[in-house]
Amino acid sequence: MWECAIGTITLPVRIAIHPVDTVRGIGADLGMRAKTFVDIAADPSGAKEAITDALFVVGPNNSIAIIGDAGGQVIFYKVASFIPTVINGIRYGREFKLGKNCRVAPYGNRAGHPTGRFPHYHRSVPDPKRPGDSLPGQGIKRHRPWDTKPNDKSFWDRFE
């Protein structure tokens, strides 16, 4: 039977080459993990002793290798869970709020505006003389840094 912990990089390759054995291996892997969790929940102090014993049996090098594999799997799951967010962001041109007066559109928008379709950000620059107001030409509407405004005095006004 193939050793194929879920999350390992070689898993997709093994599924392609030996689908039946690999799926069977995944089942065994999941079963083993479930049993471990149940054992830990049932007897935490016993589980701690068992883990300590296992570390001695397996040896320091193999223990570090196993911990490294586990860390790799955690990273794999984190990255994999982020993929749908990125796909939806690209498809719908999602924006992310960074406070009340700032938003970022890393994938651009899908409304059809010529500059809004590019990655951009929005920021409202407060007017120090009029609390609550934006400076002229520096409102939240602007697709920065692409849009120009009649009030602009320098190129850097796009990046305020």
Added chain:
Amino acid sequence: MRHMIEPPVIIDETGDTDVFETVESAELYLEAIDVEDNRFIGFDSRGRLLRLLPTTPRITIELAELVPNHSEQLRAVLIKFLNACGCAELDLSDLTLQQLVQKSLAFTTK
């Protein structure tokens, strides 16, 4: 109600004003998330209030009133806007609303 809007469309965001030649260009430029937050107030060229709806993928602009009840407010917005655009040499307060609207067309947002 939408077809009765007389362009240009003026969108004010408490301090920052944009003038759009057409209703479509305003709908294309403004984003629903800001409309939901009630950040804008819109007028047509006669000073009639506009209703901004946060539809997707583009917002929708409709006429909120048939009678121009907000022409004085629009005048104040346009005078402030034209001053910020460098038209300070003129005494803008002497101009009519239609003259102010005509002047603002030189500074439209695309």
